[in-house]
Amino acid sequence: QLSATFYSTTCSNVSTIVRNSVQQALTSDSRIAASLLRLHFHDCFVDGCDGSILLDVGGNITQSEKTAAPNANSVRGFDVVDSIKSSLESSCPGVVSCADILALAAESSVSLSGGPSWSVLLGRRDSLTANQAGANTSLPSPFGSLDDITSKFSAVGLDTTDLVALSGAHTFGRAQCQFFSQRLFNFSGTGSPDPTLNSTYLATLQQNCPQNGSGSTLNNLDPSTSDTFDNSYFTNLLINMGLLQTDQELFSTNGSSTISIVNNFANNQSAFFETFAQSMINMGNISPLTGTQGEIRTDCKKINGS
Numbered sequence: 001q002l003s004a005t006f007y008s009t010t011c012s013n014v015s016t017i018v019r020n021s022v023q024q025a026l027t028s029d030s031r032i033a034a035s036l037l038r039l040h041f042h043d044c045f046v047d048g049c050d051g052s053i054l055l056d057v058g059g060n061i062t063q064s065e066k067t068a069a070p071n072a073n074s075v076r077g078f079d080v081v082d083s084i085k086s087s088l089e090s091s092c093p094g095v096v097s098c099a100d101i102l103a104l105a106a107e108s109s110v111s112l113s114g115g116p117s118w119s120v121l122l123g124r125r126d127s128l129t130a131n132q133a134g135a136n137t138s139l140p141s142p143f144g145s146l147d148d149i150t151s152k153f154s155a156v157g158l159d160t161t162d163l164v165a166l167s168g169a170h171t172f173g174r175a176q177c178q179f180f181s182q183r184l185f186n187f188s189g190t191g192s193p194d195p196t197l198n199s200t201y202l203a204t205l206q207q208n209c210p211q212n213g214s215g216s217t218l219n220n221l222d223p224s225t226s227d228t229f230d231n232s233y234f235t236n237l238l239i240n241m242g243l244l245q246t247d248q249e250l251f252s253t254n255g256s257s258t259i260s261i262v263n264n265f266a267n268n269q270s271a272f273f274e275t276f277a278q279s280m281i282n283m284g285n286i287s288p289l290t291g292t293q294g295e296i297r298t299d300c301k302k303i304n305g306s
């Protein structure tokens with residue numbers, strides 16, 4: 001049972017400390033807000049929001065989620081999490097969990113980028129384990145069908161509205177060519193590009209991600225407003241300008257219940273912001289450790305005493 005006032009007597013400035021650190025990090029890295037939001041998502045989908053993604057191999061930890069397929073050479077922002085943790089250890093030693101730091105950093109990242117604010121529920125504790133196989137199986141693939149991603153969300157208690165709203169996180173941040181290049185030249189063995197890709201956008205993407213080029217070249221997930229948290233992710237889908245196959249599927253899968261939700265968010269940014277905030281709370285509630293479960297890590301990368 002998480003609560004917005006969990007640290008009110010033990011670390012009353014926690015939200016401000018996190019927010020200031022994220023703001024500071026943004027001055028030298030315009031992508032960091034997106035990266036921090038994604039870290040919270042990749043934490044919560046694997047054994048719940050318990051900081052498991054932050055652990056390195058060492059001591060009793062024999063596997064790390066960082067090297068699982070969806071994370072390796074992809075998730076980033078760990079240095080900022082460590083710097084937030086050091087500030088908090090100076091102000092309120094041994095009090096704030098790494099899992100809560102991820103939830104707070106996600107909210108600051110969205111609100112500092114122009115998106116909604118919400119009251120973050122707190123009181124999560126940190127795991128004593130990491131689950132690499134779990135990261136490989138529980139995180140959605142950008143090559144999956146809408147049914148695939150829907151079932152990964154429903155496996156953690158999130159519904160279709162949550163799926164569409166949270167996919168709106170792709171309103172900022174970057175993606176490497178390797179995660180959508182299957183759409184550009186020979187889609188599903190057809191010898192042609194994905195028919196649900198806008199032809200002008202296709203030409204730009206083919207230029208940025210040529211065949212036999214580097215799969216790690218970065219592209220904006222939202223070609224309209226790449227660093228702003230707004231509803232242009234959804235207006236892009238209406239004109240076939242979703243970057244990942246799984247983005248465009250939300251609007252282009254015939255008969256899907258996701259289509260009307262995309263239309264609503266494209267036409268009504270406030271509806272998107274309100275739903276996104278609620279869906280972030282829903283995601284943040286995925287099986288947290290509470291009470292005497294787990295621990296409060298001193299160093300987010302390691303179990304205490306190891």
Ligand code: HEM
Nearest residue numbers: 034035038041074140141142166169173174175176179246
């Ligand atoms: C619906 C299924 C989803 C799939 C298949 C998916 C897949 C991906 C992929 C492949 C990337 C690019 C990674 C890279 O190039 O290294 C990415 C980036 C990103 N994802 Fe998702 N994602 C999904 C849902 C979400 C959700 C629910 C959130 C957060 C609420 C999110 C937030 C982000 C952000 C902010 C980025 C950019 C990160 C950065 O620039 O560092 N994604 N996603």
Ligand SMILES: [Ca+2]
Nearest residue numbers: 043046048052
């Ligand atoms: Ca986790």
Ligand SMILES: [Ca+2]
Nearest residue numbers: 171222225228
């Ligand atoms: Ca945007």
